[in-house]
Amino acid sequence: MRKPPAWRGPGLVLVALAAIFAVAPRLYSNESVLFTMMTFMALAQGLNLLYGFTGYLPFGYVGFFGTGAYATSLLVTFTSLPVIAAVLLGGLAAVVVGLILGPLFRLSGPYFSIANLAASQIIYNVVANEALKPITGGPYGIKIEHVYAPTASYVTMLAILLAATALAAYFRRSRFGLGLRAMHQDPISASLAGVDIVRERLIAWLASAAIAGLAGGAYAWNLSVFYPEAVFTLQISVFAIVFALFGGVGTVIGPLLGAALLYAFYAGIGVSAPQYFELLYGLLIVLLVLFLPNGLASLLTRRNVDVL
Amino acid sequence: MALLEYALIGGILYGIFFSLVGIGLNLIFGVMRIINLAHGQFIMLGGFGAYMLARGMGLNPLFGIPLAIAGGIVIGYPLYYGVVPRLQKSQDPEMLSFILFFGIAQMIEAVAVFAFGADQRSLPQDALGSGNIGVLGQEFPDSWWVACLVSVLAMLGLYLYFSRTRLGFATRAIMADRDEARATGIDVDRVSAIALIIGIALAGIAGVFVPYLIGSVSSSIGDGLTTTSFAIIIIGSLGNPLGTVVGGLVFGVGTMLMQTYYSSWSNLAPYALLLAIVLVRPSGLLGRAVRRA
Numbered sequence: 001m002r003k004p005p006a007w008r009g010p011g012l013v014l015v016a017l018a019a020i021f022a023v024a025p026r027l028y029s030n031e032s033v034l035f036t037m038m039t040f041m042a043l044a045q046g047l048n049l050l051y052g053f054t055g056y057l058p059f060g061y062v063g064f065f066g067t068g069a070y071a072t073s074l075l076v077t078f079t080s081l082p083v084i085a086a087v088l089l090g091g092l093a094a095v096v097v098g099l100i101l102g103p104l105f106r107l108s109g110p111y112f113s114i115a116n117l118a119a120s121q122i123i124y125n126v127v128a129n130e131a132l133k134p135i136t137g138g139p140y141g142i143k144i145e146h147v148y149a150p151t152a153s154y155v156t157m158l159a160i161l162l163a164a165t166a167l168a169a170y171f172r173r174s175r176f177g178l179g180l181r182a183m184h185q186d187p188i189s190a191s192l193a194g195v196d197i198v199r200e201r202l203i204a205w206l207a208s209a210a211i212a213g214l215a216g217g218a219y220a221w222n223l224s225v226f227y228p229e230a231v232f233t234l235q236i237s238v239f240a241i242v243f244a245l246f247g248g249v250g251t252v253i254g255p256l257l258g259a260a261l262l263y264a265f266y267a268g269i270g271v272s273a274p275q276y277f278e279l280l281y282g283l284l285i286v287l288l289v290l291f292l293p294n295g296l297a298s299l300l301t302r303r304n305v306d307v308l
Numbered sequence: 309m310a311l312l313e314y315a316l317i318g319g320i321l322y323g324i325f326f327s328l329v330g331i332g333l334n335l336i337f338g339v340m341r342i343i344n345l346a347h348g349q350f351i352m353l354g355g356f357g358a359y360m361l362a363r364g365m366g367l368n369p370l371f372g373i374p375l376a377i378a379g380g381i382v383i384g385y386p387l388y389y390g391v392v393p394r395l396q397k398s399q400d401p402e403m404l405s406f407i408l409f410f411g412i413a414q415m416i417e418a419v420a421v422f423a424f425g426a427d428q429r430s431l432p433q434d435a436l437g438s439g440n441i442g443v444l445g446q447e448f449p450d451s452w453w454v455a456c457l458v459s460v461l462a463m464l465g466l467y468l469y470f471s472r473t474r475l476g477f478a479t480r481a482i483m484a485d486r487d488e489a490r491a492t493g494i495d496v497d498r499v500s501a502i503a504l505i506i507g508i509a510l511a512g513i514a515g516v517f518v519p520y521l522i523g524s525v526s527s528s529i530g531d532g533l534t535t536t537s538f539a540i541i542i543i544g545s546l547g548n549p550l551g552t553v554v555g556g557l558v559f560g561v562g563t564m565l566m567q568t569y570y571s572s573w574s575n576l577a578p579y580a581l582l583l584a585i586v587l588v589r590p591s592g593l594l595g596r597a598v599r600r601a
Contacts, residue, residue, distance in 0.1 A: 279418035285411025
């Protein structure tokens with residue numbers, strides 16, 4: 001039997017994703033739930049690019065999301081660039097922040113996570129500072145409702161989700177991704193085997209930052225009026241982490257499935273029993289870590305099924 | 309000059325108290341290599357314990373201290389045997405504990421909202437003395453001094469535990485090398501469970517004074533306290549409980565100086581300090597130079 005070509009699996013996933021989210025708005029009228037679901041799928045996938053392949057957990061991941069959201073909104077407010085260009089530059093802004101935060105990789109494990117969290121809090125406190133009210137609106141939020149376009153921002157977010165997934169597929173199947181995983185397991189051996197640790201890690205980090213920044217930009221476009229808390233709440237980091245873990249990090253379909261299923265579940269509880277939301281979601285995280293630490297995808301890989 | 313003196317002395321008092329806020333987290337990390345992301349929520353529970361005693365039963369909030377110790381035992385013992393050995397068998401205990409304890413933090417917060425609502429609660433202002441005590445002409449409320457005194461006593465107690473008791477020796481052995489300690493016949497699980505209880509109890513004791521130093525206690529203060537505690541213990545150095553005191557002082561004085569001179573940016577102080585120090589000395593001010601790749 002011939003081996004199927006390497007692009008077939010990723011191609012199928014991308015086509016399926018595009019088809020599902022192209023058709024879904026016709027079947028389900030609450031488009032904002034679908035939009036938020038895509039946002040979290042993109043974020044979970046973006047986080048997976050770093051955490052899943054290098055083991056560095058960016059607890060301040062929301063910092064990139066908020067940076068993208070504010071960079072996009074400010075560009076729309078103060079320049080006459082088309083919104084799409086502003087969203088792309090939002091991604092670029094997150095990459096620049098990522099470069100500035102590059103020295104964080106001198107830290108390991110929890111130090112890295114907490115320092116990253118501190119960095120995101122600094123960005124938040126600067127953006128939301130009363131003193132910057134004339135520029136960012138400070139704590140009173142920012143408005144770009146004159147460019148509000150639900151359909152265009154929906155399509156943009158879908159494109160970002162597809163880009164994140166394509167990147168994850170590349171990481172999963174390429175020599176580059178193999179190098180990352182080798183580094184995760186044993187940095188010294190990997191570097192002896194010729195993996196340029198510093199460079200590869202930085203690329204994964206910037207790719208991950210770019211996805212969050214782009215998603216932030218498209219999210220800001222879709223909301224069009226928001227407070228700084230809305231794009232800087234720690235809950236965004238946490239959701240991305242939990243969703244990615246639930247599905248299974250280090251795979252391509254894991255974070256997508258995890259984010260889609262759990263977000264649907266949360267949206268469900270949020271509507272039917274909001275007072276138990278926090279309790280149930282805390283309990284779910286605890287059970288997840290104790291009984292399914294490698295995520296849904298591990299149910300298959302354990303049985304030697306080759307999961308993309 | 310008076311302003312500077314006020315900031316420095318206030319910063320030292322504030323910093324000593326915040327050493328107590330952070331120390332439990334550091335102890336738990338040092339002994340178990342577990343990141344207790346629910347630390348701030350345990351502090352919050354301590355604050356509500358004191359609130360119940362003071363407002364519900366008319367007792368002095370200081371009775372919150374024995375309550376916090378009892379709470380540490382009731383919560384810490386089952387928590388240890390329920391999750392810790394299982395976590396330590398997993399591939400990446402540090403990272404997984406991070407996420408697991410985040411879940412626990414969410415549950416505690418949800419229960420606190422059910423039990424106490426989402427409002428801010430304060431304690432009777434004069435319960436710890438209604439006057440001010442001055443040093444060098446700078447006056448601070450009695451409650452700050454009491455909080456500071458209790459913090460010093462608690463940390464002194466911890467120091468004596470480490471340096472004078474068999475359990476303390478065993479705890480230090482585990483901090484140095486868990487497997488080696490097991491091999492020499494130390495009951496690692498029992499000693500670690502006690503360390504977890506002490507860590508939670510210290511958080512609860514700090515919580516008793518939070519309403520005085522921060523102004524109030526509410527069910528949502530946990531995450532902020534956790535982040536601040538992390539800043540403090542990382543500044544001091546992770547896994548070295550006594551380094552926390554240095555971290556607390558740096559944090560306290562830094563925060564007070566910022567509040568005095570640049571109050572609108574003072575929220576940034578703990579995070580900026582944390583980043584700056586960690587980037588210059590990746591293992592904290594008192595850390596040994598250990599670093600992976």
